[in-house]
Every structure is written in structure tokens, then in C-alpha cells.
Amino acid sequence: MNRRQLLGAGTAAALLGALPRPLRAAMPERIVAAGGAMTEIVFALGEGERVVAVDTTSLYPWKAIEPLPKIGYLRQLAVEGILSIHPDLILADVDAGPKDVLDQLAHMGARVAHFTAEHTADSVVPKIGFVGAAIEQKPAADALAATFKADLAQIDAEVAKIAGHPTAIFLIGVGTTGLRGAGKGTAAAEMIARAGATNALGDVTGYKPASAEAMLAANPDYIVMMEQTVAELGGVNAVSMLPVLAGLDAAKQKRIVAMEGNYLLSFGPRTAHAVRDLAVALHPGADIPALPPRAWTA
Amino acid sequence: MALDRPGEKRAALLLPLLALGCALAFVLSVAVGPVGLSPGDVFAAITGAARDEATRNIVLDLRIPRSLMALAVGAGLGAGGAAMQGLFRNPLADPTLIGVSGGAALFAASFIVFGGAVSFIPEALRFYGMPGAAFIGAITVVLMIKRLSQRDGRTEVATMLLAGIAVNAVVMAGIGLLTFVATDAQLRTITFWNLGSLGGSGWRSALVVAPITAAMLALCLVSARALDAMMLGEREAHTLGFDVETAKRLLVIAVAAGVGASTAFTGMIVFVGIVAPHMVRIVIGPSHRRLLIGAALLGALLILLADVLCRVIIAPAELPIGVVTSLIGAPFFLGLLLKGRREGSVLL
């Protein structure tokens, strides 16, 4: 980009900034949260009653969320639907979209706070800071971030002490196309690593279809799945008898770990506890002390 | 001299009726949405006396461009379907057959998966990145299918049908490959693209799609008489004095551009391209000048209404429009088919 373009862009930005933003309020009172972690953080900061609508990936804390209007799947948001809730802040996690819709919301004068760092446990602290700044709860956010950091450090240290490194594989159900295994770069792979196990599918990237042969080649000690997927497939017994899995030691010995999907994968304030729960499941012999219970993990 | 005397009378009724329906559906589409605005509010916003900035924005920058988009997309799908059915002499043909949707889908999926790597696109044009890719894809695949079905400088329509099936299969395999390398997030974006939605519509997209659709409609109308004659077969149409090759080229390119542009911005919207022309033909017969207009109007009406449903039925969330058109279109089409069979219709 040359100098003139830079100048031009600067002028445009200045002009846009000067436009009146009638929906903008100093202290957001009507928050729409798109993304499970976003919702969790607002509730963890004690500001849950300000949340007026959430997306369908927001599942925790369920009791408070259940009666709220749902704005749909976070990748398929609707401009006017969200506007109809009259939000003064839209908290959007990295996956929220489509981009056109977020752009239009901003163009319509809605305040959109879009967190754009990728899903990792290390993104949780900046994510908490981001939400805290957006809803003007900096002190509470700093405290939450500090606590989370300490919890994560503690469980990391505990996991580091464990001698054995079992292999594990995470399987996700995608519609009717069958199961897919989590390779490098996925949220599940990070959780498995944090929990002190080796990802048996570490040589592929992303979610890849799970074939019987690939599964046999990987032959992991543990199979990790979301509770929802296990339930859809008819329970742990049914999963262990699936043709793609039946030959695996993990299936024969029923070493199938089912965890709630959002808890396991959404990288929010509960992530340190999720790492601990997963570590306990993957290392039955090890003695891993529980993390102190927190208000937001209850 | 137009075709079809009884059809003429029915058309004299049906076309204005459809036009009126479209106008009403357009008004409905502007008046109704998840944000509850009174007709007075909407009217005030249109006349420049909006109650507040938000109302003005919702009506002028959201609902009107979206309704315009629905109108254009529906008209394009309807007329495109009518043109393809006439060209292929088959009431089950639609623009999908010549690879418009497949090409658009393949290139859109490629852009979703690899688009992040294309950093040379200036920011101002980023918005047009994926639709642009989809549009180029639609045209490329259509021209490829057309090229494959050429012999001695003539496009063989029957070969084109087969080439279309083969190339579409390759395209689908390509999309399958892309979903393999796609991340979970990209995969979901591709899935939603395939379901179609008018959700992202604004003036930027409406002002691209509407003129292209209008041009497509005009080009199809120019070839309307040739399409009429093609009812007898290409050879007879030529014997009747029509430049069949030019008409074919014109129609294929017009439909590729028109339907390609709307598919590029809205994703795949199925069934309207088959159902709209088919229904209109049943009422007013196969005279293409009126059939094209009727199918365009009915297509626009269907998309406008389907989009209103999408917006309000699960508000504040939105349904993908492809789901609604399939849910309504497929059973309706089936009913039509069965009814036709009962009445001993020779052709569908």
C-alpha cells in the first residue's frame, strides 16, 4: 500500500468515526453474545442479566440462557433479527459471521465487538480482557483472568508431573458424513495435549474423516468424544461397536471418554477445569488434585 | 403474432396478476421483519421522514436492498429455468444442468478454503472476493461444458446435457476434496453457502445482481421466438429461419451470467428454477415471450415470500432460504407431477 492510499484510508476512517452512532451507549445494557465463550465470560463477570440474546452455541449457564431469544448459529447470523433485539453491544467470537452480516450490523450503527484470536487455551486470558473492556468491567475481568491463569498454570504443572503419555483420539460427528478425527491445529488436539496425552492423529491437520484403517493404524489408548455425539450414536456401548472403531483396543476396553462439547472445546473460563477433568479421564492411575471450585464452574 | 389463443387470454390474466403479486410481496418484504415497524414508520422512512436513524437504516439499507435482491434473484432463477427448459426441450431442466451452480459452488468453496491466502485483493474489493470467484466459476464451468459439447462449430444440446452431468460430477468431487482440506469452520461455511441465503444482501450486492439479471432477461427475451421454434427441435428451428447457434450461445451465456451472479451472492437456491417456469407453462402454454416474463415474475414472487418466511419464522434467527424453497417446492412439484400423470399428460 502506498502513501496516498494510506492517507485516503485514514481520512475515510476519520469520517466514519465522526458519524453519529445513535445506538452506542456508554455502558452496554443489552448485550447479544455470539459464541459460547463470550456468553460464559459475561456471566462469569457477573453481568449475565445484561445478556438479552445468545447464539445456539451458547449453552452455559444453561438455566439462565434457556429462556433467552436465540439468534441462530453463530456462523449464520441475521442482521435484522439481531437488530430486533435492540442490542447496544454485540459480542462476537472469532467464528461469528458471515462477515457481511457483521459489517452490516456495524453499518446500521450497532456496536460490534469481534474477538478475532484463534481458539486456544492461551486466548482465554485476552478474551476475558476483551469482553471486560467491551462491557466496561475491567476490574472484574482482571480478577477473572488472574484466577483463570492461576488455575491453568496449576493444572499444567500437575499434568507435567504425570509420567505416562497415553495416546488419544478425538472424534467429532459431522452431520450424516460420519465421524471425523481431530488432527493438528484443532481445539480438541490442544485439549488432548494439555491433558498430557498424545494425539494419535497428530500427523494430519484439521478434522479428517475417520476410516476404519486410519483408526487401526492410530490405535489410540483412548477415544474422546462429545457427550452429544455419544448420545446421538446411542451411548458408549453402541459407539464401541461401530465398525470403524470396533477393532480398536480403546473400544474393546471401553476406554471412551465423553465430555460435554462446549465445556471441552469452547476455550472459556471453564477451560482449566475441563483440562483437569480430561486429564483425570486419560490418566486413571494418576492422582491429580481438583482445582478449587469457581463461581463460574458451578 | 403471438402463439396460443386460449393461453393468450389466460396470460392476459396471469401476467398482470403475477406482477401485482410481486409488487405486493415486495411491499410485504419491506414492511415485515423481525424488527417490528409500523407501516407508518416504514412509509415515513421511505419518504425521508424516518422516526430515527435506526428505522431509516433498517428500511432503506436493509429491507429495500434485500427485497430488491430477492426480486432479482427470483426473476433470474425463474427466467433462467424457463430458458434452459426451452433450450434443452425438457421440463425438468434448470440452470444447474449447464453447470452454473456447480461452477459457482466449486469456486466459492475454493475461495472459502484458499481465499485467505489471496492477500493482493485491495480491501475495498474484498467484499466481492467470494461472489467474484463464484461468478467466474459459473461462467468458466458453463463455457467448459459448452466447449465439450461442440462439434463442427455447433453446440449439441444432447451432448451438453451429458457433458453437464459429467462435469457436474467432477465439480462435486472437487468440492468433496476441498471439504477434506477445509478446516471445520470453512466446512461449515461451505455447507451454509450450499443452502443459500439472502442474509448478506445490501445495496452493494443488489446493485450488482439486479442489472445483470435485467440484462439476462432482455437477452432471453430476444431469443424467445427461437426458443418457441426449438420446441420442434433445433434442426426444425433452423429450417424455420432461426439462427439457432447464436440463440444457444446467447442463452447459455446470459443464463450463466445472470444466475451465476445471483448464485454468487446468495449461494445455492434450488427448485425455483424448475418449478416457476413449469407452473407458468401449465397455465399459459409454452410461448416463451410470455413464459419467460411469467416465470421471472413467479420466481421473484416465490423468493420474496420465501425470504419473508426465512426472516420471521424463527426470528431473531434466520432460516437458509434454500431450505424453505426445497421444503415448499419439492412437495408442490411432486403434487404437480402426480396430477399431471392422473390427467394423462403426455409430457410431465
Add this chain to the structure above:
Amino acid sequence: MIVASDIRRRQGGLSGISFAIPPGIMTAIIGPNGAGKSTLLDLLAGRTRADSGAITFGGVPIEDWSALALARRRAFLPQAPEVAFEVRVRDLVALGRSPHHGTPGGIVDAPAIEAALKMTDAWQFRDRLYHRISGGERQRVQLARVIAQLWRPPQAEGEARYLMLDEPTASLDPGHRLAVMRLLRELVRDGIGVVIALHDLNDAARFADEVVLLERGRIIGRGAPQDVLQAETLSAAYGAEAELLRAGDGRTAIVFR
């Protein structure tokens, strides 16, 4: 006048075809199956091109004619016409007027369609769907279409017109067959040159002014019916012994043993 000089077309097996078709008479192209009747008719109508040789239509090489200009002066009825959509009889006949859109002749569309439908006795089912009428009725409707294409107001002057038909009576019962042949005679009287591929030699003998006998892609006889349709020639062409029976009223009937 349509003039063919030494034309050859490998696909269809024609070679060394030279003859002229004067306007305003009925020319019947006869010959056994596979002799090349349809191929020759297509060439004369400008629907296909010869590999070598030349065909002129009104003195101009046929490939130099635009499809539209040609369509205003010659109509063609294929052997098995197909219609893709459910269309009303009248609309189908109206298609015949296509070449005249935008010309001063365009204004005679309605009378042309009416006249054509009445001439072919199809007027009474003009509002019915083409696919719901009988095979014989469909053939009459198709005939009406090509007649409408060439129709001119009575006493109107104009260039010579030609109607070419590929075995139009093949699927008709004797009554309808005769009706069609008589109708074609009427057209000849109106000044239209009729070129017809025929299987029925008796019809050729009775209605044609000139007969072209094809065998294996070559013309083996040409001229007035009574000159060409001789027992010897026919026996050679059809590979079956032909005999001419003379009826009491002086007419002849061709029979094969």
C-alpha cells in the same frame, strides 16, 4: 428453380446427383429404403451440406442463403416431427409464421393460420393440445404448420416457393393419405413447388408431375411418371418383380410379385 449439379455426400451415400426442380410442379423422389431419399431432400432444403458439388436455389448457391430468407421461401416437413412441450394446435401452426415476423407479410399471420388449418381439415381441433390428438390428426397439424409458413394472400405476387416433405403419408390410412396428396396438388395449383419423398409408387404415378428414382445414392431414372415407372426399371431398383396393371379407365397400378 432448384438445381443440383454433381453433388456427393458420403453420409447418406449420394453421388453424382444432377437435376433441376422447376417451380410450381410436384416432384416425387422415390426409391427403396436406404437409397438416399431423405438425405437428398435435406440437401435440397439446405438443411445439410454436400461434400462436393453445388446446389443453387433461385440461382444463388444454397449455402449463401440466410436461414431466414430461405425459410420464407421453402418449408420442410420432417418424417417424424417431435414437439417438446404441451402446446395447442393453433400455436404449433403459428410457429410456421416465424420467418415472417417483422416483415410486411407478418400482418397476414392470422389468415394464414386459419387458411392452413382449414385446408388440412384441422380447424375443428385448433384449440386442443397437440399431444392429445391422434397420430393422423397430428400429421395434418404439422402439414398445416408448413403450409402456414409458405402461405400468401390469394393473388399475391412473390418469389417461387417450395414445400418439401419427407414421406408425409407413411403413417396414414388410405383415406387420409389420399386427402394429403390431393391437398398437395392444390398447393401446386397455387404455385407452390412440392418436393416429396414417397414410398407409395401409385401415389407418385398418380399425383407427381415428375419422378426422380434413386437407387443406392444415384439417380437411375428421372422424368414424367409414366416414363420412369416402368416395370423393368422398378424391378431393378427394388429387387422385386414389378408389374403394371392397366385398369379399365386407363389408369395403371403398380404391383410387385
